Amino acid sequence: MLASAESDLRALSAFYGFSRIGRVRVVLASSPAEFRGLTGTASGDVLAVADESSGRIIISPASWRGDPSRLGGVLTHELSHLVLGAKFRAAGADLPRWLDEGMAQYVAGDWEFDIDWAAQQGQIMEAAAASGRLVRIGQLDALFGGDRSDVQLAYAQSYSLVSHLASTYGQRNLRIFLDGAASPEATPGEGAARPGVTLDGAAHTAFGAGIAELEVAWREATESRSRWWDVLLEGSNFSVLLWSTLAALVIIGFVVVSLRKRRAYAGMEEGAETNGKHPVEEGGDGGGP
Numbered sequence: 001m002l003a004s005a006e007s008d009l010r011a012l013s014a015f016y017g018f019s020r021i022g023r024v025r026v027v028l029a030s031s032p033a034e035f036r037g038l039t040g041t042a043s044g045d046v047l048a049v050a051d052e053s054s055g056r057i058i059i060s061p062a063s064w065r066g067d068p069s070r071l072g073g074v075l076t077h078e079l080s081h082l083v084l085g086a087k088f089r090a091a092g093a094d095l096p097r098w099l100d101e102g103m104a105q106y107v108a109g110d111w112e113f114d115i116d117w118a119a120q121q122g123q124i125m126e127a128a129a130a131s132g133r134l135v136r137i138g139q140l141d142a143l144f145g146g147d148r149s150d151v152q153l154a155y156a157q158s159y160s161l162v163s164h165l166a167s168t169y170g171q172r173n174l175r176i177f178l179d180g181a182a183s184p185e186a187t188p189g190e191g192a193a194r195p196g197v198t199l200d201g202a203a204h205t206a207f208g209a210g211i212a213e214l215e216v217a218w219r220e221a222t223e224s225r226s227r228w229w230d231v232l233l234e235g236s237n238f239s240v241l242l243w244s245t246l247a248a249l250v251i252i253g254f255v256v257v258s259l260r261k262r263r264a265y266a267g268m269e270e271g272a273e274t275n276g277k278h279p280v281e282e283g284g285d286g287g288g289p
């Protein structure tokens with residue numbers, strides 16, 4: 001296995017508090033056909049697949065492009081699926097897809113791809129919030145099975161939810177939440193599928209609020225971010241606003257100065273023609289811009 005994968009795996013085992021991971025093999029597919037054969041996936045958008053049962057991570061040639069050292073975020077993302085998946089499976093607990101994908105993106109940080117996913121993700125969220133397309137948490141997992149734009153929104157929203165929880169409540173509480181959701185006692189017996197109850201209880205323990213309450217807060221934060229003044233005043237947009245304001249001031253200043261000059265020249269001509277009064281006094285109005 002790649003050295004970077006080994007250190008990533010150690011870090012993720014520590015982060016998720018779960019180290020009972022079997023052998024992990026990283027397979028770099030050399031062609032799209034080989035990737036399709038190994039994973040059974042036909043979509044060109046899929047960058048890698050983590051197969052938990054065999055402990056294999058299969059990377060598409062589009063992700064590693066002949067240079068395994070470029071894998072970075074993709075590998076961390078897939079390793080997160082393996083470790084978090086194993087943690088939940090060991091407890092017999094359900095791991096919702098949004099939480100799985102949200103965590104994988106969160107631990108992988110900014111992905112180093114040709115497509116700038118971090119920026120794209122922000123745009124997808126802003127557009128979805130502005131057009132009322134944000135999906136309820138309960139419906140989010142189904143969105144992963146939709147068309148291309150559904151899938152993109154599903155990834156973006158999953159990431160947004162997890163990073164909102166992490167930035168609002170801190171990483172420590174996020175991990176307490178995962179521990180609670182993956183604890184055997186939190187899972188109802190007889191295989192009864194009540195994932196909502198499990199997650200809700202874990203959320204109360206970790207964040208002091210249930211899933212529905214957290215969802216409302218997250219939605220408010222996300223929608224307010226898509227409001228125009230926030231977009232305008234945010235980071236790089238703010239400097240654009242600042243510079244265009246400064247540029248506008250310079251233009252206004254220039255117009256005022258030219259008008260004064262013109263009036264001054266007019267006064268000069270007038271003065272020359274008439275009684276030779278000082279042109280600036282004649283033309284100047286004494287007021288600033």
Ligand SMILES: [Zn+2]
Pocket residue numbers: 077081101104
């Ligand atoms: Zn994933």
